[in-house]
């Protein structure tokens with residue numbers, strides 16, 4: 001597969017997968033997800049690769065989730081909600097290599113979910129984290145909620161989704177969402193150091209450890225599958241559409257007209 005929305009490079013045993021849509025704040029459309037899935041499969045089963053780094057191009061954003069300009073109700077693409085999110089989330093978990101999220105800017109919405117699912121997250125001090133789903137008529141009813149609660153605890157996860165606030169890299173580290181924060185300019189070098197350290201370790205031991213870590217939350221894959229079907233029905237409602245329309249019109253949504 002040739003790539004239009006992402007970059008793929010192998011350097012010193014690390015596969016670098018970069019979402020390359022900086023003009024869209026690295027938001028993903030159906031094609032972006034397909035390319036990411038292909039790249040994770042390629043890196044995941046390449047014996048010369050010991051670690052995978054997921055990042056976003058440019059200075060502004062790691063990833064800001066689903067591309068709102070390709071979103072009128074359902075997203076574009078082949079998945080339950082258009083975007084093949086279940087497959088993308090699954091492959092990040094299933095590749096037998098550690099995946100590091102390198103976050104230099106916004107990790108918002110589905111971008112925050114991707115960073116959460118990655119094995120580890122290293123952030124620059126300008127990074128910002130947060131959820132926007134209930135602000136834009138969406139929600140991740142799988143790993144983005146259930147797995148997040150495992151990472152930051154139930155109370156914090158609920159705050160993140162119900163309040164839709166933004167959190168600094170430092171705050172994200174304090175809640176366990178980030179492994180290390182470094183000055184923005186030192187982010188690339190820090191991630192390269194983590195990759196080099198991982199490359200010295202036994203790949204089979206690491207693959208077994210990753211599978212073992214995943215085991216405890218494997219049932220969430222089923223929850224995600226069921227949740228996506230519900231979300232697909234929600235996307236067809238006026239309540240959900242109001243969120244996307246309000247974002248594009250740069251105004252506050254008025255959900256109370258529709259809510260239960």
Ligand SMILES: CC(C)(COP(=O)(O)OP(=O)(O)OC[C@H]1O[C@@H](n2cnc3c(N)ncnc32)[C@H](O)[C@@H]1OP(=O)(O)O)[C@@H](O)C(=O)NCCC(=O)NCCSC(=O)c1cc(O)c2ccccc2c1O
Pocket residue numbers: 023024025027064065066067068069081085106108109110111113114132133136138139140141144231247
């Ligand atoms: C990222 C922001 C916090 C930045 O805010 P700021 O105020 O600094 O700037 P603007 O809001 O003016 O944005 C600048 C510029 O970028 C464009 N942009 C930003 N994000 C997107 C996007 N996701 N898609 C398309 N375009 C985007 C924005 O339109 C501006 O362009 P101009 O041309 O007008 O200058 C803020 O932008 C923000 O909150 N962005 C997030 C928007 C969003 O709604 N994201 C999708 C949420 S839903 C989702 O991601 C999602 C992910 C999943 O993984 C799921 C999984 C399973 C189920 C559902 C999922 C799901 O819904």
